[in-house]
Amino acid sequence: MTYTQPASFTTRPTLEGTFGMTASTHWLATASAQAVLERGGNAFDAAVASAFVLHVVEPHLNGPGGDMTGVFATAANPSEPIVLMGQGPAPAAATREHYLSEGLELVPGSGALAAAVPAAVDAWFLLLRDHGTWELGDVLHFAIGYARNGHPIVGRVGATISAVADLFNEHWPTSAALWMPEGKAPAAGEMIKNEAYAAVLDRLVAAGAPDATREERIDAARREWSEGFVAQAAVAFTAQPHRHSSGTDHAGVMSLEDFAGCQATYEPATTFEFRGHTIAKTGAWGQGPALLQTLAILAGYDDEHLDPSTALGAHTILEAQKLAIADREAYYGDADVPLDYLLSEEYSAQRRALITDRASAEFRPGTVPGREPFIPPLRTEYTAPALAGVGAMAG
Known part of the structure; x- marks a missing residue:
C-alpha cells in the first residue's frame, strides 16, 4: 500500500478567544453553551445546556436513552482529573439464558434487548448539581425551546431517518409519527419539532419544590427520571414485543428496579x-x-x-x-x-x-x-x- 502525504492546507481555522470557548458537533449546541458563559454561567452549566440541545438537534447521534462518560478537572483541584460515570448496566434480566431462550445467539444491534439502562440524563444532572451554578430550568431552557418551537434539521439526520423509514412505518409507528410527520423523512433545512421531549424536560424541572434548595430541586428531577413517569413509561413501552435488528420481535427486559438502581457516580481517572x-x-x-x-x-x-x-x-x-x-x-x-x-x-x-x-x-x-x-x-x-x-x- 502506498502512503499519501496529507495536504498542508486545512479548512479548519485556528480558534482563539479571551473570554471563553465552546465547541460541539452542532452550531446550535455550541451557541447555547456560549450563551450560558456570556450570561455568567460556568463551564459545567454550559456543558449541560449544550448536551441537552444535542439530544434535540442530533438525535441520530445521542439522546436521553443513552449513556455518557465525562473526564474533567476543576479549577480548585486541577491536578486530579475525575471521571463522571454515566454508563448504565445491562438490565438484571438480560442474561445469556434469556437471549438463548429467545432464539438469539448474539445480542441484537438495536431494540430493547440491545439497550443498557439509560444513565446519560442522570449523569448530566449530577454534574450540574455538584459543579454548576445555574438552576435546572435555566440550563434546559435552550433544549426545551428548540424541541417545542422547532429547529432546521441537518441533512445527516434526515438521511438516517430515511434509512430506517420502512422499519418506522411497519414496526415503530410512534417514531414514524415523530420523525416523519408527513409520511417521509425530512429534508435538510426543514423545521422539525419534538414537543414530547419538551414536555418531558418541563416535567423534570417542575419536580423540584419551589422552597427547596437548588441541589434538592435537581435531585428531585433525578428521582422523577429514575423512579417516576420517565422510568414507568420506558419500562411499559419496551415490554411490548417489537422488531429488533435480528429481524424478529422481542419484548425488552428492563424493569423499574433497573432504572431505580442506576445512578451516575464519580471515580478517579486513570492517567x-x-x-x-x-x-x-x-x-x-x-x-x-x-x-x-x-x-x-x-x-x-x-x-x-x-x-x-x-x-x-x-x-x-x-x-x-x-x-x-x-x-x-x-x-x-x-x-x-x-x-x-x-x-x-x-x-x-x-x-x-x-x-x-x-x-x-x-x-x-x-x-x-x-x-x-x-x-x-x-x-x-x-x-x-x-x-x-x-x-x-x-x-
Missing part, C-alpha cells in the same frame, strides 16, 4: 504521563486505557516516530494501537484488570519490541502474569436461528 502532559481516561470498564497503553508503547520512541503526517509516524502509531487494542479485547472488563502492569514500562517495552518495519495483521495480546487472555471468537458470517429461511431484514 498516564506522556511528554510532560497528563492524559486522563476512564477505567478499564471502558476502552479509554487503550489510548494510555498506546502512549506507553510510543513513549519509547523519538519524536520522528510520532508524526502522523509521515509514513513512519503513521506506521508506528497504528502498530502501537493494534497491540493496545488486542490487550483491550483480552483483558478489559468489569472485573479486576491489571492496569498498573499493562501501563508499566516493563510491559510496554515488551510490546514495543514487537513493532517492526512491516505492518502486522495478527491479533497479539500480551502475556500478563497469572492471567489467561480472552481470545474473542471471530465470526465471518451469522444467521440467527430464528431467521433460518426468512431472508434478510428489509430496510
Whole structure:
C-alpha cells in the first residue's frame, strides 16, 4: 500500500478567544453553551445546556436513552482529573439464558434487548448539581425551546431517518409519527419539532419544590427520571414485543428496579504521563486505557516516530494501537484488570519490541502474569436461528 502525504492546507481555522470557548458537533449546541458563559454561567452549566440541545438537534447521534462518560478537572483541584460515570448496566434480566431462550445467539444491534439502562440524563444532572451554578430550568431552557418551537434539521439526520423509514412505518409507528410527520423523512433545512421531549424536560424541572434548595430541586428531577413517569413509561413501552435488528420481535427486559438502581457516580481517572502532559481516561470498564497503553508503547520512541503526517509516524502509531487494542479485547472488563502492569514500562517495552518495519495483521495480546487472555471468537458470517429461511431484514 502506498502512503499519501496529507495536504498542508486545512479548512479548519485556528480558534482563539479571551473570554471563553465552546465547541460541539452542532452550531446550535455550541451557541447555547456560549450563551450560558456570556450570561455568567460556568463551564459545567454550559456543558449541560449544550448536551441537552444535542439530544434535540442530533438525535441520530445521542439522546436521553443513552449513556455518557465525562473526564474533567476543576479549577480548585486541577491536578486530579475525575471521571463522571454515566454508563448504565445491562438490565438484571438480560442474561445469556434469556437471549438463548429467545432464539438469539448474539445480542441484537438495536431494540430493547440491545439497550443498557439509560444513565446519560442522570449523569448530566449530577454534574450540574455538584459543579454548576445555574438552576435546572435555566440550563434546559435552550433544549426545551428548540424541541417545542422547532429547529432546521441537518441533512445527516434526515438521511438516517430515511434509512430506517420502512422499519418506522411497519414496526415503530410512534417514531414514524415523530420523525416523519408527513409520511417521509425530512429534508435538510426543514423545521422539525419534538414537543414530547419538551414536555418531558418541563416535567423534570417542575419536580423540584419551589422552597427547596437548588441541589434538592435537581435531585428531585433525578428521582422523577429514575423512579417516576420517565422510568414507568420506558419500562411499559419496551415490554411490548417489537422488531429488533435480528429481524424478529422481542419484548425488552428492563424493569423499574433497573432504572431505580442506576445512578451516575464519580471515580478517579486513570492517567498516564506522556511528554510532560497528563492524559486522563476512564477505567478499564471502558476502552479509554487503550489510548494510555498506546502512549506507553510510543513513549519509547523519538519524536520522528510520532508524526502522523509521515509514513513512519503513521506506521508506528497504528502498530502501537493494534497491540493496545488486542490487550483491550483480552483483558478489559468489569472485573479486576491489571492496569498498573499493562501501563508499566516493563510491559510496554515488551510490546514495543514487537513493532517492526512491516505492518502486522495478527491479533497479539500480551502475556500478563497469572492471567489467561480472552481470545474473542471471530465470526465471518451469522444467521440467527430464528431467521433460518426468512431472508434478510428489509430496510
